[in-house]
Amino acid sequence: MRVYGVTGWKNAGKTGLMERLVADITGRGFTVSTIKHAHHNVDVDHPGTDSYRHRVAGASEVVLASSGRVALIRELRGADEPRLQDLLARMSPVDLVLIEGYKREPHPKVEAFRSEAGNPLIAPGNDSIRAIASDIPMDSDRPVFDLNDTSGIADFILEEVGLQG
Structure with missing residues (x-):
């Protein structure tokens, strides 16, 4: 599966860039899925819902299914966080998986950089960063x-993964 990442420090513009890249690349006719790494607990389920009640009662996995979407929620309950490669292996085939975060993983990446965030560049110490999107x-x-040159960044990524040339 073709994968490419967007990485950077907090408030660097990663999520906005990801959103724009997904829209741009799917607009060209390619299928795209995403993985987002979070450094904090994530809860897509909320108190009071039936699925939340199932999880709190002890279910290891809860699947929410409707005519418009399916969501799988897996409780780790102290187990290690899944490796990126294991998550990728569980995904349905698409043309490209865009990965937000996972700075230390070896897949190729673009670093999002905003000067006002005050953080140093990651790229100088990370060979997996192939380009920088900066303000x-x-x-x-x-x-x-340019951080807002979505089309140019998409062209670069698609060429890197062999989807255009």
Whole structure:
């Protein structure tokens, strides 16, 4: 499966870039799925719903199914967080999986960078970062795109994964 990441520090513009890339790339006719890594507990289920009650009662997995969507919620209950490769293996085939976060994983990535966030670039110490999407001009040994140049960044990613040439 073709994978490409968007990484960066908090408030660097990762999620906005991901959203724009998904819209751009699917608009070109490709199928895209995403994985988002969070450093905090995530809850897509809320107190009072039947599925929440199932989880709280002790269910290891709860599947929510309707005519419009299916969601699988797995409680880790102290088990290790799944590895990225294991998550990818469970996904349905698509043309491209875009991954947000996972800075230390070896898949190729674009680093989102916003100067106002005040964080250093990750790219100098991370060879898996193939390009930088920045809100300011900068010199780098990798391609640098304007953070809002969604089409240019999408072109770069699609060429990198062999979906256009």
